[in-house]
Amino acid sequence: MSARTTRAARTRLLAAAALTVAALSLTACNSSEGVRDEGASSGSSSSSSSTGKGQADAASSKNEESTTNDGNASGATGKAPAAKSPAGKASGGNSSAGKPSTEDSSARLTPCTDIRTTATVVNRPLNHLLLTVTNTGSKNCDLVDYPAVRLGEAQSVPPVFEESKPQAVVTLAPGESGYAGVLLSAADGSGSNGYTAKTLTVYLDTKSQKSATLSLPEKGVYVDDSLKVTYWQFSMADALAW
Incomplete structure (x- = not known):
């Protein structure tokens, strides 16, 4: 084989090797493991999920706080007659509409x-x-x-x-x-x-x-x-x- 033929064969071999490397690179880029930048998407979804859960927890906490406040309000209302005994006495006594009935006021x-x-x-x-x-x-x-x-x-x-x-x-x-x-x-x-x-x-x-x-x-x-x-x-x- 002549020197020119040898160089031509070597050139084709190198070209073929280069094409093989390029093909492997493209395969790696297009594979499901390389191109998918789903780390960011997944992270975003995870973040949204966490945020939604945090909002749900916050809403739940708010509801619980509201219930607690209502409970406190009820407790305050329950204590109101004792704190406002003059008003309670007024409402339980003679009404402005007239004298109390005989049955209700026999003791008086x-x-x-x-x-x-x-x-x-x-x-x-x-x-x-x-x-x-x-x-x-x-x-x-x-x-x-x-x-x-x-x-x-x-x-x-x-x-x-x-x-x-x-x-x-x-x-x-x-x-x-x-x-x-x-x-x-x-x-x-x-x-x-x-x-x-x-x-x-x-x-x-x-x-x-x-x-x-x-x-x-x-x-x-x-x-x-x-x-x-x-x-x-x-x-x-x-x-x-x-």
């Missing part, structure tokens, strides 16, 4: 003890009796509910006109009077089991143990099963309206 009522009680048969309306209680004491007192009356030998007290209940307890200052009406019998004669009563016993209310025996007309009064009483009233007109 002062029953009438120094009194004068009378019974009067009136002309109008027919078959009615007017009871009058006057406070003869030196302090205010209260007429509670309605009177319990016993006419003649009756074994039970008559029922009350529920609609006659006043909006407030009748409180009597010294010298003032309260009133109650007694329907003795039906004006049209429709009542039954009638009888004539010549005695009258009055209790200020159905729980009272103290009674007063009052005078009736000598001929007595006619009573039937229409017998009813009213609650204690502030005026005679209200007592005789039933």
Whole structure:
């Protein structure tokens, strides 16, 4: 082989070797291990995930803090009545709408003890009796509910006109009077089991143990099963309206 031929063969061999190296370099660059700069992407995703988790944790912590604050607020509210006892007392006492009901304030009522009680048969309306209680004491007192009356030998007290209940307890200052009406019998004669009563016993209310025996007309009064009483009233007109 000539020297020129040898140089040409060597040149081709070197060229082939160079092409092989270039091909290997390209293969390495295009492989899944070299080109993929997924370290940055992966790191970015990881960072986003961490950030999202951090925000979730922060939100959770915030929620927990909010719950804790609500709990503290509830605790403060629970302690408020003790801290604001005057306001609590005001709301639990008499309202501006009127006096408290008898049931709610019975412990604060002062029953009438120094009194004068009378019974009067009136002309109008027919078959009615007017009871009058006057406070003869030196302090205010209260007429509670309605009177319990016993006419003649009756074994039970008559029922009350529920609609006659006043909006407030009748409180009597010294010298003032309260009133109650007694329907003795039906004006049209429709009542039954009638009888004539010549005695009258009055209790200020159905729980009272103290009674007063009052005078009736000598001929007595006619009573039937229409017998009813009213609650204690502030005026005679209200007592005789039933």
